[in-house]
Amino acid sequence: MSDQDNETTVPERAACREFERGLASYLEGGAEPSVLAHAKQCPYCAVILADLEQIRFVSHHLPQEEPPARLWANIRAHLEAEGIIREPVPAWRRWLPRPAFFPSSAPLGALAALALFAATLLVPGRSMENRSRLNAGTAGGGMVAASVAPIGPDENLTRTLSEMEEAYRSRESSLEPTIKAAYQRSLASLDACIHECSRHCEMEPGNTLARQYLVRAYQTKAEVLASALEYGGR
Amino acid sequence: MDKSPKILHRMPDVRTISLPCLLLVITPAILLAVGPARLEKTFDTKPDPQISLTNLRGHIVIRGWERSQVHALCLTASPRVEVEGSAMPATGPAERVVFSTRVLDPLVRGNDESADCNLDVPAEASLEIRNRQGSVQVEHLQGQHASIDSADGRIVATDVAGHLTARSLGGDIEIVRSSGRVEANSITGNLTFTEPTSKNLRGNTNSGHILYTGNFESSGEYILSTYSGDIEVVVPPSASFELNAKTVKGKVENAFKLQPKRHAPSSLGYGNSLFGTHNTGNATVDLTSFSGHVRVRPSH
Structure with missing residues (x-):
């Protein structure tokens, strides 16, 4: 990356910044001829554009996803707890086990925060890299790490995940030994992923693959903790 | 006079009679109390019903067949665990059949929670299976969707044509000859896809x-x-x-x-x-x- 940074000239960086400014509008269908023109000249920005267009193309062809039943169940539980809705229980639901809903709003909060985190982590990768490149060009490589925005989740998300983890730890002993072991293995695996990807993102802010893995690991960890809390020992 | 005591002596003691009788009565009762319980039930259904099964522990096998019926055979390790089955609507061909395992005694733990179930379901049925611990095996299904969740069990889905979602924290997931959309997710388990003809297939595992x-x-x-x-x-x-x-x-x-x-x-x-x-x-x-x-x- 440093070789590439050194090869990047000041006019190119200005053109890249111009490309960035027009990118969102172009992807939303706006007439931005400069975006395409620059992508033809700058191989780096061409890759960015190609990736984003692929994401756009694929996302247009994705079917409408049905949110997981757990999400609806949680929303319903909260609305019922607050007395906003009260529905008679259909006869068939008497046969189903009553789910142990989340004891707090932490899982929902974590998932919402994760969505924001994912958006902020994945989208500005280019601008963060630009900042790195600018710093590399002006103040030397030593300033790059200091100037780059923090890679990890924001404070709210960290706090929410940590609350979920605390809640899980306090109930861990009530889990069946084999289930407990499965959760422990899963969380250890995800923590290893988070740790390594965070380190990679700090070292290489432009490493989008590490970012994707980091976001996914956080999301999966929140889901795993939520499901552990849902089991409630039984 | 002399004989009487002998006769009396020869006569069986009340205690010696009552003990075998007691054992004869109690033993079956004890065996019944600790032995496995069994549910065998058949439901008439529409050709494409929704089947839900929620189980704590045990092995689940679900096979599609040509009949518009659900046939369930479940064995529980303890009579203090029961599997309930219910059809909706209660009369006429069912649109939905729900099975759930209930632990009647909160002290029941471990292997005693087990319920092994074999279900034959209409081939066009949709499935929603949650088996916390234990394997799930699904075969020959063409329903719209099949969703299988397990915390630590192995999931094997063979010849499933609909949208298949398989999730397990630590269990391996094996998908054989799928032809519909497939999403397989595990954290530490391995994923195996064998001869799929699916056009949309996603597999994700963290360390498998x-x-x-x-x-x-x-x-x-x-x-x-x-x-x-x-x-x-x-x-x-x-x-x-x-x-x-x-x-x-x-x-x-x-x-x-x-x-x-x-x-x-x-x-x-x-x-x-x-x-x-x-x-x-x-x-x-x-x-x-x-x-x-x-x-x-x-x-x-």
């Missing part, structure tokens, strides 16, 4: 390995990802696909002759990546591992 053997469908999209495991894809030499393989710390090994798009350490920081087309590139194949190896090779 992924093995894909079979071919790719024209205009199909295949996304396989693992964080620390390896990915191995074995397809026929005639396979037509566009490959996008990436790894940060591992290696990409490819035995196909690809038309290269780009083959170099990427400017985005990937440790090793390979983009190329084989034959006419009919299918899109996206393989990523953070620290594992990615191998693509032809089958013999």
Whole structure:
């Protein structure tokens, strides 16, 4: 990356910044001829554009996803707890086990925060890299790490995940030994992923693959903790 | 006089009579109390009912058959655990059949919670299975969707034609000859896809390995990802696909002759990546591992 940074000239960086400014509008269908023109000249920005267009193309062809039943169940539980809705229980639901809903709003909060985190982590990768490149060009490589925005989740998300983890730890002993072991293995695996990807993102802010893995690991960890809390020992 | 005591002595003591009688009465009762319980039930259904099953522990086998009926045979390890089955609506062919395991005694733990269930269901049925601990095996289903969740159990789905969702924290997931959309997710388990004809297949595990053997469908999209495991894809030499393989710390090994798009350490920081087309590139194949190896090779 440093070789590439050194090869990047000041006019190119200005053109890249111009490309960035027009990118969102172009992807939303706006007439931005400069975006395409620059992508033809700058191989780096061409890759960015190609990736984003692929994401756009694929996302247009994705079917409408049905949110997981757990999400609806949680929303319903909260609305019922607050007395906003009260529905008679259909006869068939008497046969189903009553789910142990989340004891707090932490899982929902974590998932919402994760969505924001994912958006902020994945989208500005280019601008963060630009900042790195600018710093590399002006103040030397030593300033790059200091100037780059923090890679990890924001404070709210960290706090929410940590609350979920605390809640899980306090109930861990009530889990069946084999289930407990499965959760422990899963969380250890995800923590290893988070740790390594965070380190990679700090070292290489432009490493989008590490970012994707980091976001996914956080999301999966929140889901795993939520499901552990849902089991409630039984 | 002399005999009387002898006779009396010969007469069985009340205690010696009552003990075997007591045992005769109690033993079956004890056996009944600790032995397994059984549920066998048949429901008439519509051709495409929704089947739900929630189980704590045990092995679940579900097979599609040609009849518009659900036949359930469940055995529980303890009579203090029961499996309930119910159909909706209660009269006429059921649109929905729900099975759930209930622990009647909160002191029941461990293997005593087990319920093994065999279900024969209409081939067009949709499934929603949650088995916390234990394996789930699903075969010959063409319903709209089949959703299988397990915390630590192995999931095997064979000849499933609908949208298949399989999730397990630590269990392996094996998908054989799927033809509908597939989403398989595990954290530490391995994923195996054998001869799928699905056009949309996604497999994700955090630290497990992924093995894909079979071919790719024209205009199909295949996304396989693992964080620390390896990915191995074995397809026929005639396979037509566009490959996008990436790894940060591992290696990409490819035995196909690809038309290269780009083959170099990427400017985005990937440790090793390979983009190329084989034959006419009919299918899109996206393989990523953070620290594992990615191998693509032809089958013999």
